[in-house]
Each structure stands twice: as C-alpha cells, then as structure tokens.
Amino acid sequence: MKKVSIKDVAKEAGVSPTTVSYILNNNKNVSITPETRARVLAASDKLKYVPSQAAKTLGSSRVMGRTQSKMIGVVIPQTEDSVDDAYIMLSNPFYSTFLSAVEYEMRRANYHVLVTGTNRGQSYIEVVKSRALDGVIIIGIYPSEDVDEYRRFNIPTVLVDCYGSSGGDFVSIRTDDRLGGYMAAKHLLEMGHRRIAFVSGEIKADGVNYMRFQGYRDALAEYGLDFDSELVFGGYVGFSYGAEAAAAIAAANKSGGRRITAAFATSDITAIGLIKGLSESGLRVPEDISVIGFDDIDYAGMCVPGLTTIRQNIIEKGHEAARLMIDALNGKSSAGEKIIPMQLVERASVKRLTENAEVV
Amino acid sequence: MKKVSIKDVAKEAGVSPTTVSYILNNNKNVSITPETRARVLAASDKLKYVPSQAAKTLGSSRVMGRTQSKMIGVVIPQTEDSVDDAYIMLSNPFYSTFLSAVEYEMRRANYHVLVTGTNRGQSYIEVVKSRALDGVIIIGIYPSEDVDEYRRFNIPTVLVDCYGSSGGDFVSIRTDDRLGGYMAAKHLLEMGHRRIAFVSGEIKADGVNYMRFQGYRDALAEYGLDFDSELVFGGYVGFSYGAEAAAAIAAANKSGGRRITAAFATSDITAIGLIKGLSESGLRVPEDISVIGFDDIDYAGMCVPGLTTIRQNIIEKGHEAARLMIDALNGKSSAGEKIIPMQLVERASVKRLTENAEVV
Numbered sequence: 001m002k003k004v005s006i007k008d009v010a011k012e013a014g015v016s017p018t019t020v021s022y023i024l025n026n027n028k029n030v031s032i033t034p035e036t037r038a039r040v041l042a043a044s045d046k047l048k049y050v051p052s053q054a055a056k057t058l059g060s061s062r063v064m065g066r067t068q069s070k071m072i073g074v075v076i077p078q079t080e081d082s083v084d085d086a087y088i089m090l091s092n093p094f095y096s097t098f099l100s101a102v103e104y105e106m107r108r109a110n111y112h113v114l115v116t117g118t119n120r121g122q123s124y125i126e127v128v129k130s131r132a133l134d135g136v137i138i139i140g141i142y143p144s145e146d147v148d149e150y151r152r153f154n155i156p157t158v159l160v161d162c163y164g165s166s167g168g169d170f171v172s173i174r175t176d177d178r179l180g181g182y183m184a185a186k187h188l189l190e191m192g193h194r195r196i197a198f199v200s201g202e203i204k205a206d207g208v209n210y211m212r213f214q215g216y217r218d219a220l221a222e223y224g225l226d227f228d229s230e231l232v233f234g235g236y237v238g239f240s241y242g243a244e245a246a247a248a249i250a251a252a253n254k255s256g257g258r259r260i261t262a263a264f265a266t267s268d269i270t271a272i273g274l275i276k277g278l279s280e281s282g283l284r285v286p287e288d289i290s291v292i293g294f295d296d297i298d299y300a301g302m303c304v305p306g307l308t309t310i311r312q313n314i315i316e317k318g319h320e321a322a323r324l325m326i327d328a329l330n331g332k333s334s335a336g337e338k339i340i341p342m343q344l345v346e347r348a349s350v351k352r353l354t355e356n357a358e359v360v
Numbered sequence: 361m362k363k364v365s366i367k368d369v370a371k372e373a374g375v376s377p378t379t380v381s382y383i384l385n386n387n388k389n390v391s392i393t394p395e396t397r398a399r400v401l402a403a404s405d406k407l408k409y410v411p412s413q414a415a416k417t418l419g420s421s422r423v424m425g426r427t428q429s430k431m432i433g434v435v436i437p438q439t440e441d442s443v444d445d446a447y448i449m450l451s452n453p454f455y456s457t458f459l460s461a462v463e464y465e466m467r468r469a470n471y472h473v474l475v476t477g478t479n480r481g482q483s484y485i486e487v488v489k490s491r492a493l494d495g496v497i498i499i500g501i502y503p504s505e506d507v508d509e510y511r512r513f514n515i516p517t518v519l520v521d522c523y524g525s526s527g528g529d530f531v532s533i534r535t536d537d538r539l540g541g542y543m544a545a546k547h548l549l550e551m552g553h554r555r556i557a558f559v560s561g562e563i564k565a566d567g568v569n570y571m572r573f574q575g576y577r578d579a580l581a582e583y584g585l586d587f588d589s590e591l592v593f594g595g596y597v598g599f600s601y602g603a604e605a606a607a608a609i610a611a612a613n614k615s616g617g618r619r620i621t622a623a624f625a626t627s628d629i630t631a632i633g634l635i636k637g638l639s640e641s642g643l644r645v646p647e648d649i650s651v652i653g654f655d656d657i658d659y660a661g662m663c664v665p666g667l668t669t670i671r672q673n674i675i676e677k678g679h680e681a682a683r684l685m686i687d688a689l690n691g692k693s694s695a696g697e698k699i700i701p702m703q704l705v706e707r708a709s710v711k712r713l714t715e716n717a718e719v720v
Contacts, residue, residue: 071474071491087460087675096456100447103477112491114431115475117463131431131472239662272662279664302599302632303663304639315447 004047012043071112072135093297101318156328164206173338177208181215192353193262199245200266201237212266242273250281268293286351306347364407372403431472432495461678516688524566533698537568541575552713553622559605560626561597572626602633610641628653646711666707
C-alpha cells in the first residue's frame with residue numbers, strides 16, 4: 001500500500017506542499033484564503049492522508065522552541081511496597097479510573113497518552129526524554145530528586161496528590177487530605193464511635209496518608225480524645241493489607257479491653273479488604289464494626305453493603321488534570337495548586353453506636 | 361541543561377560516533393571487541409546518555425524494512441452501547457488488569473505502551489499510522505473492515521477475544537468461550553438448578569457472549585432441557601445492566617410461575633451488578649438465588665459473599681499477548697490461535713438447591 005504523501009495532497013489540490021503543510025498544521029502566521037483551505041482539506045480527506053506524528057516530532061512543529069510529539073505520559077510510580085508493585089494499576093482501581101478520564105480529555109484535544117510504570121531505580125525522566133513527551137502527569141510521588149530533575153528539565157508537569165513538590169511553574173492537583181481525614185473520623189465520632197482504628201498505607205511525611213492521619217487526629221482532639229498508637233495500622237495501600245489489619249483488629253477485640261467499634265481506611269480498596277477480612281473473622285459490617293473508606297472508587301457503590309466513604313470525584317480529577325496539562329501545553333500558565341472538593345457519601349457500612357454497645 | 365549527544369559519548373570513550381551507534385543499537389552485523397563495547401557502555405552510563413526514540417524512529421533502526429518506534433498500541437474499542445463508552449476502562453476492570461499485565465511484559469522488553477480509546481467512527485489505523493506503532497493489541501473487536509485494513513497494513517497484530525478474524529499472519533489469543541459457558545451452566549445444573557437465567561452483553565454472532573450462550577445451551581441440552589427465551593437477558597457488559605436484569609428477575613419471580621433459582625452472568629462485573637440489584641430487591645445471594653460469573657476479576661474474590669466464577673487468568677492472558685507481540689516484532693511467526701485455559705472457582709455465591717426449594 002503506497003503511503004499518501006503531502007505532495008500527493010498538494011497535487012490533488014493544485015497548491016504547493018508548503019501550503020498544505022501550513023493548512024494542516026494550522027499555522028496562524030500565514031494568511032490562507034478560505035477557498036484554498038477548503039480545497040486542501042477536501043483533497044486530504046479524499047486521499048485519506050494521515051500526517052505522521054513521528055515525522056512531525058523531528059519536523060518543524062515547534063512550540064516555544066520545543067518539538068511537539070502530541071503525546072503526554074502518565075506515570076504511575078510504585079512508591080508503596082505492595083505485592084503488586086510491578087503492575088501499574090492492579091493494586092487500586094483509582095488509577096484506572098483516573099487514567100481513563102485523562103485519556104478521554106487528552107484524546108478530545110488530539111493528544112495520545114503513553115502509560116508507564118517504572119522499574120525500580122529507573123528515572124521517569126528517561127521516558128520523558130526518550131519519547132520527547134510534551135508533558136507528564138505524575139501521580140503520588142514523594143518529594144525527591146526526580147521532581148527536582150523534572151523542574152530542571154522544564155516540561156509541562158502536572159503533579160497529582162503530591163505535597164511539598166509544587167511551586168515554581170509546576171501545577172499541582174489534589175484533595176485537601178487533612179480535611180478529608182477529619183471528615184471521615186468526625187463522621188464516625190458523630191455516630192457514637194470512640195475506639196476508631198486508622199488503617200492506611202505507609203504514613204510518611206508529606207504523603208497523603210500522613211495528611212489523612214493528621215485529620216483523624218484533629219477530629220479526635222475535637223472530641224477530647226488522644227490517639228492510641230495501638231489503633232494505628234500503617235502498612236501499604238491495597239486489599240491484602242486491609243485483610244491483614246482486619247485480622248489484627250479481630251484479635252485485639254477478642255483479647256479483652258475496650259472494643260474497637262469502627263475503622264477508617266484511607267483508601268476504599270483497603271476498606272474493602274478490611275470488610276472481607278472482618279467477614280472471614282466472623283465479624284459483620286456494620287453490625288459488629290463500622291467501616292468508612294476514602295476515594296469513592298466504583299466498587300464502593302457496587303459492593304454489599306455499600307461502602308460509606310469520603311468521595312473525591314476521580315473522573316473530574318482526571319479531566320481537570322488533563323485540562324491543566326492542555327493549558328500548560330498551550331503556554332497558559334496556571335501554576336499553583338488546584339484543590340478538588342470532597343464529600344461524605346453515606347451508604348451502609350457505618351451504623352450508629354448505641355450507648356450499651358459501646359461498653360463491652 | 362545541555363542534552364548529552366552521541367558525540368559526547370564517543371569523545372568520552374575515544375571512539376567514533378558510528379561505533380557508539382553500532383554498540384547502542386546492538387548491531388550484530390558489525391564486529392566490536394568486548395573492550396570497546398565495555399568502554400562505550402561505561403561512557404554512556406557515566407554521561408547518562410539517553411537515546412531519543414523519536415530520532416530513532418526516523419533514523420536507521422529498521423527491522424524488516426520498517427522503522428521501529430519501540431512502542432505498541434493497546435486499543436480498547438467501545439463496541440458495546442454502555443453509558444461509559446467514552447471511557448476506555450471504566451466499565452470493566454478486566455481491561456485495566458489486562459493492560460497492566462501487557463505493560464509490565466512490554467516494559468521488560470523495552471517497549472512502551474500507548475493506550476487509546478477511539479472516538480466513534482474513527483479508525484484505529486489512523487493511530488497506528490500516525491504514531492508509527494510497531495504493533496497493536498486489539499481487544500474484543502468484531503470482524504469488520506477495520507480488521508481487513510489492519511491485514512492490508514501488515515503490522516504485527518495480536519487479537520484478543522476475537523472470533524472469525526484470525527488466520528493469515530494474525531495472532532489471536534482467547535479462551536474457549538463456548539466451553540466456558542458450558543462449564544458455568546453445568547455447575548449450576550449439578551448444584552440442582554434448572555431455571556437458570558442467562559445475563560450477558562449483546563449476543564452477537566462471532567462475539568464472546570454468543571459463544572458463551574452456545575455453551576449454556578449445550579449444558580442445558582445435556583440435561584434434556586431446552587432454553588427458555590424468557591430467561592435470556594442480553595443487554596450490555598456492565599454493572600448497571602446486571603442491576604437492571606436483577607430487577608427483571610425479581611419481578612418475574614414475584615409474578616408466579618416457576619421460580620428462577622440461579623443466574624449465569626457472562627462477566628463478573630455484570631454478576632456483581634446482578635448481586636447488588638438482587639439485594640436491592642430484597643433477594644439474598646446465595647440463599648434466594650445463586651449467581652455464577654465469568655472472568656475472575658479481582659473483585660470476585662474481594663466481595664462478600666465471594667463470587668463463584670469461571671476463571672480465566674487475566675494477568676497470564678496479558679503476559680501471553682505481550683509475549684506473542686514480542687515474538688511477532690522479532691519476526692518469529694507464531695500465527696494462529698492461542699487458547700488460555702479456564703477453571704471453575706467455587707466461592708460462596710452458589711448454593712445447592714434442595715428438592716423442596718426448587719418447586720415453588
């Protein structure tokens with residue numbers, strides 16, 4: 001099959017290849033009559049001409065001195081020591097929903113999305129450079145040399161759920177995780193619970209789990225309660241860890257002492273593991289123990305009982321990350337932090353604790 | 361930051377840029393001493409040289425007369441009329457697990473993965489051409505002109521869950537869906553069920569749902585039963601449709617007549633919707649109605665009760681699809697159909713029907 005070239009289109013339309021190039025690349029610096037434009041587009045359609053992005057990358061399509069690949073990267077780092085860390089999205093459906101939303105919005109703007117995990121020790125920068133990516137969306141990275149290297153590399157970068165790395169010309173998008181942690185714990189307190197387990201991924205300075213932990217403590221303090229380190233379970237984000245924590249909670253409740261009546265899991269996928277683990281220990285949710293999650297992944301509304309959770313609109317977060325990226329690609333500066341609102345979604349995994357039940 | 365060039369590496373190693381290029385591109389036609397190779401690789405490491413894939417694409421890296429982008433595409437078509445059809449992966453976690461497995465295996469072989477949905481009416485071929493993709497993995501496409509166009513275009517293509525499109529130099533990977541449908545229905549029959557609903561996506565010739573439907577009929581026939589069209593629910597693959605079908609089943613059971621005691625949903629995500637919908641209609645699984653799914657997505661083991669299902673190893677399917685792609689990229693022909701085995705996974709969503717319960 002002979003590849004249709006720009007020359008073929010030029011010949012069909014009766015204009016020069018340069019004119020075709022101006023029109024197809026939407027070059028605003030050149031004045032073209034509407035008739036010529038229409039003739040060239042018709043010729044291009046008729047011949048089914050497809051411009052090669054690879055050729056464009058090394059060609060003349062430059063914006064602000066940078067070649068354009070019309071492709072961005074979404075980097076999903078494996079920062080947690082989960083068993084599935086070689087896989088980019090298995091451990092948490094949050095990622096696939098977010099990625100789908102980014103891809104949808106970028107596709108509408110005629111960009112493609114390269115999705116990549118990274119092998120341990122590999123710099124994301126290598127991928128960005130080797131692919132001549134126009135920009136990169138990075139989820140959940142901790143402040144590190146990598147971010148500094150990105151900054152030096154100076155390509156449009158949107159950070160998602162990152163603390164302490166924004167500023168400069170970086171755009172950051174996240175929820176107010178401390179507030180979210182507060183909302184979750186506050187709801188359990190309002191429902192009469194006092195012994196509330198905190199189940200999360202690694203609690204590391206400047207990470208989202210650390211922020212949610214601060215919010216949990218804020219709510220406890222408001223009720224005159226100090227946090228009890230025995231109620232804090234910090235492992236990794238994932239179903240398996242939720243199930244592990246459930247076994248520990250069930251064991252603690254059997255060993256006597258004041259019963260743990262509720263748990264706040266800082267991600268829904270962990271909450272779902274917790275519920276499964278509790279069920280395997282013979283404990284029912286919410287009859288024996290209440291559980292609240294965080295994220296509102298699809299599955300939160302699908303499971304029985306439905307999971308009460310702190311909702312962040314993941315699809316909107318993906319759309320917004322893509323829109324911030326598109327703005328940055330177009331040279332519109334919107335540096336700073338964009339905060340996505342949250343809301344409490346009450347389903348069926350939390351029940352009000354009666355006075356009697358609390359004292360065991 | 362000055363970009364390190366191949367000339368810098370050559371200078372550092374004391375060799376010509378051409379020699380560096382031969383070594384870094386692993387050119388087997390040129391004889392290089394081990395000492396020179398080691399010196400060049402050390403220089404490349406020291407200077408943190410990163411070859412530009414974009415440059416390579418238009419450069420001399422050609423295999424079988426084709427330029428290499430070291431990038432493959434995974435195309436997730438929106439062939440079902442689901443509400444989420446603008447999003448590539450939202451409707452079914454099968455896709456994200458599969459994609460993660462493909463990305464993992466391709467990454468190990470130094471390929472990147474471009475993930476794309478397509479807008480309605482847009483040809484996937486355009487993406488392949490414009491990105492100079494080395495190959496493409498296509499999931500669940502129906503036989504169509506698109507596939508014929510792929511064939512003409514003659515790039516390494518792995519078809520996943522496709523019927524009637526293989527042959528020639530195409531590689532196809534799938535399960536034996538007719539056998540899988542038979543296994544699911546047979547299990548319910550063995551557990552004493554006779555009125556078994558069939559809940560699936562659109563039942564379309566040469567689609568996986570059609571094949572699973574044939575298997576369901578095979579099992580019924582083995583028990584001397586004909587299929588009852590009132591028990592066949594063919595909508596779309598997804599949670600929402602499962603919930604819709606549940607409402608219809610609950611209504612049918614209330615209207616009198618012989619009670620539907622079990623359902624086979626041809627995907628787990630539909631089965632989970634079915635269970636949720638039944639719960640909302642006041643029916644418990646498995647006490648009031650048994651449910652079996654298909655796929656064994658992660659949620660199948662996470663939900664309470666655990667979902668009994670026909671397992672296909674999705675991660676292995678992704679790995680195998682990637683390996684077939686890598687073989688094809690390396691010119692190793694393995695054209696034909698690769699069949700992934702299935703197995704029945706018994707959890708808690710199917711119960712044995714006693715004689716009394718069946719007759720209502």
